[in-house]
Amino acid sequence: MKMFTFWRSLASFRVRIALNLKNLLVEYVFVDIDANGQRQDSYRDVNPQMVLPALIDGEGAALFQSIAILEYLDETHPQPPLLPADPRGRARVRGIAMMIACDAHPLLTPRVRQYLGNELKVDDSRRLAWSRHWTSETLKALEARLSSDKETGAFCHGDAPTMADICLAGHVAGAAMMQLDLAPYPTVKRIVTTAMAIPAFAKAHPLAQPDTPEAMRPKPA
């Protein structure tokens, strides 16, 4: 398999975690969004939407959209599963994943921040406030659900990681980049701490990628 990825892309982070969990060998192709790499012809031929990630598996066109790729990996490589076995459980896990993938992350992408700055002349501090607002709104909604649903376990759904935890890890990595305090969201914080202790999650983290800029890497304490 060949994956088109960028260290900071939270949608790429999701697919990297799934590939690691399923122990799949993959060649990474790094697309530098900060240099508009996703708008070059070479990548446009891979994904005409010009967004990351994309995954090539054998012959045939590239797979696109991170959640669709997670579902594909789960159908073609079922172990360990990213979804529970029962339809209600699957709906809950997918619903939590989409609270993040649909209702939060698209508001936080570089293309949106660029439009706010270039077209609407929103300054840096108000753009940061925008990002923190939508990230916090979703953290509140996630905490309300995860803290009250009986299905919540060590992870978002029971005691094994699912697609919901994969998306949650990305959302919290984004929150950390904007210095948001997780104290008001203790259930979210507990679950993400548990998830990030798994090597498949840790190795996929934005700050631990081959294309992560040296200055962004965590310093030894």
Place this chain on the structure above:
Amino acid sequence: MKMFTFWRSLASFRVRIALNLKNLLVEYVFVDIDANGQRQDSYRDVNPQMVLPALIDGEGAALFQSIAILEYLDETHPQPPLLPADPRGRARVRGIAMMIACDAHPLLTPRVRQYLGNELKVDDSRRLAWSRHWTSETLKALEARLSSDKETGAFCHGDAPTMADICLAGHVAGAAMMQLDLAPYPTVKRIVTTAMAIPAFAKAHPLAQPDTPEAMRPKPA
């Protein structure tokens, strides 16, 4: 089943189409977003995220997030299917659905328009430009994909409607509300025309709901 819906909600539109396609009997509960109905305690108890739609099926908690609900309906009522049978086809259909459900629709919701107006003091004409911009960007990406992929048929994927057409119908209904010309997107236009000729799609349309305001209903020609 009981569905919480609002006429203009494009995520509700998706679930209404799926329920109609699968010929499922459902009781609608109307939640007026224009009157902040989704923020009342009665609905917060149904969905702590306070967004539409939600679906109650028998005992147990409400299902949430439109795409997760479509997947659930497809697993519990497989005929007619909303996804093709092969993993690659399923990935393509889900990917097209998420180009809309993830990358377009969340930018167009009332809560985002309210933040732009109230917090960022963006006036009405620039808010309309924002909505038209993100809607057009996605129409361009959809047209690029649908016009070039060999899997495109009478519908987004082959000759039967799928989850991709359901999301496309909503996206184009939104484009119509903002008077966007579909001429630059002939493949999109052709597919949506085909889909909207199906009664399950037509009956679910935002302008044909019991809670659609009288002034919004199409006038006889």
